[in-house]
Each structure stands twice: as structure tokens, then as C-alpha cells.
Amino acid sequence: MKNRMRAKSSSRKRQLTLLAEIALLFMIAIAIGATIAALSDSIDDGLVEERISGDFRSENEQGEYAGFILPDSDSRYYSKEELDELPTWDLYLAHNEIYARHGRKFDREDLAAYFASCDWYEPLYSPEEFDAMPSPLNEFEQKNSEVMAELRRGRNDPNL
Structure with a gap:
């Protein structure tokens, strides 16, 4: 029973870590997009x-x-x-x-x-x-x- 709980806890931690990494990548992509947009405003x-x-x-x-x-x-x-x-x-x-x-x-x-x-x-x-x-x-x-x-x-x- 304890092993199942540990496995579920470990699995949940991996899922949360993966979600956090995806969220971070998404925020980086938004920041890059904003920088590109700002730079393109000054380029004709x-x-x-x-x-x-x-x-x-x-x-x-x-x-x-x-x-x-x-x-x-x-x-x-x-x-x-x-x-x-x-x-x-x-x-x-x-x-x-x-x-x-x-x-x-x-x-x-x-x-x-x-x-x-x-x-x-x-x-x-x-x-x-x-x-x-x-x-x-x-x-x-x-x-x-x-x-x-x-x-x-x-x-x-x-x-x-």
C-alpha cells in the first residue's frame, strides 16, 4: 500500500514538474514574441x-x-x-x-x-x-x- 502511495506521489510530482516546465517555455515564447514585435516596430x-x-x-x-x-x-x-x-x-x-x-x-x-x-x-x-x-x-x-x-x-x- 505504501509503495502505491509513493508511486502515485512520485508520478504526481513528475506531472507537476512537467507542467511547470511547459508553463516556463510558454512564458519564454511570449517574451521572445514581445521582443520581436518591439524590434519590428523600429524596422521598416x-x-x-x-x-x-x-x-x-x-x-x-x-x-x-x-x-x-x-x-x-x-x-x-x-x-x-x-x-x-x-x-x-x-x-x-x-x-x-x-x-x-x-x-x-x-x-x-x-x-x-x-x-x-x-x-x-x-x-x-x-x-x-x-x-x-x-x-x-x-x-x-x-x-x-x-x-x-x-x-x-x-x-x-x-x-x-
């Missing part, structure tokens, strides 16, 4: 377009600025209105682009993959190393980062 027929000074220009038209969401974020102040025009995903990338310019690495897979695809990106510092050193941001980058963080908080950006 395979050509990445970037928001620059109120208009869209493709990478080929940008010359030296190819690969930047906001190529001037280190040399001018972007207005809140300008930045608010960016889709949430682009604002997320632009905000982190400021730090990526200074060699910050990213633990988040979406950011790590995105910046690894940028020719200009040179990962130098872990997030911990970057946070421990004196800020390399100039006054434009600091202010633009503050405004972007404020906008992202206002949008309840899940990536913030």
Missing part, C-alpha cells in the same frame, strides 16, 4: 530608420551619424517635445545610447544585442564599473538623459 522593410531633428533619415543618408538614434545628444539639448515624439522603444534606446557612447556594457539582452550591432559601439565597462567611476557625461548628455528618464517614467516604460 529591413531598413532601420532613425529619428533625427524632427525628420527620418535612413542610415545611408546619415553619413558619419549612421547608427545613432539621437546623433547630437552629446552636443545639444533636445527639447522635451522633440524627445516626446519618439516611440517608447526608440526613447529607450536613445536614453541608453548616451551611456553606450562612453563604453557602458549592458546586462539586458535587448540592449546588449542592439548596441553590439552598432559599428560605433565599443563595450569597455561593466555596469558596475561604469556606475563606480566619475560620470563621463557632459552637460548636454546629463540634461538629455534626465529629460528622457522623466519621459520614460511618465510613460510607465517597463524597461526603466
Whole structure:
């Protein structure tokens, strides 16, 4: 009798484990689908377009600025209105682009993959190393980062 109860208990545990594994795989598939959907929002027929000074220009038209969401974020102040025009995903990338310019690495897979695809990106510092050193941001980058963080908080950006 005890052996039957143990066998049933063991069988039930295996079933619950299998269900938990299936649920985990399902959640991973949903997360991958959401990431793909977010990435596809910023891709138009395979050509990445970037928001620059109120208009869209493709990478080929940008010359030296190819690969930047906001190529001037280190040399001018972007207005809140300008930045608010960016889709949430682009604002997320632009905000982190400021730090990526200074060699910050990213633990988040979406950011790590995105910046690894940028020719200009040179990962130098872990997030911990970057946070421990004196800020390399100039006054434009600091202010633009503050405004972007404020906008992202206002949008309840899940990536913030």
C-alpha cells in the first residue's frame, strides 16, 4: 500500500514538474514574441530608420551619424517635445545610447544585442564599473538623459 502511495506521489510530482516546465517555455515564447514585435516596430522593410531633428533619415543618408538614434545628444539639448515624439522603444534606446557612447556594457539582452550591432559601439565597462567611476557625461548628455528618464517614467516604460 505504501509503495502505491509513493508511486502515485512520485508520478504526481513528475506531472507537476512537467507542467511547470511547459508553463516556463510558454512564458519564454511570449517574451521572445514581445521582443520581436518591439524590434519590428523600429524596422521598416529591413531598413532601420532613425529619428533625427524632427525628420527620418535612413542610415545611408546619415553619413558619419549612421547608427545613432539621437546623433547630437552629446552636443545639444533636445527639447522635451522633440524627445516626446519618439516611440517608447526608440526613447529607450536613445536614453541608453548616451551611456553606450562612453563604453557602458549592458546586462539586458535587448540592449546588449542592439548596441553590439552598432559599428560605433565599443563595450569597455561593466555596469558596475561604469556606475563606480566619475560620470563621463557632459552637460548636454546629463540634461538629455534626465529629460528622457522623466519621459520614460511618465510613460510607465517597463524597461526603466
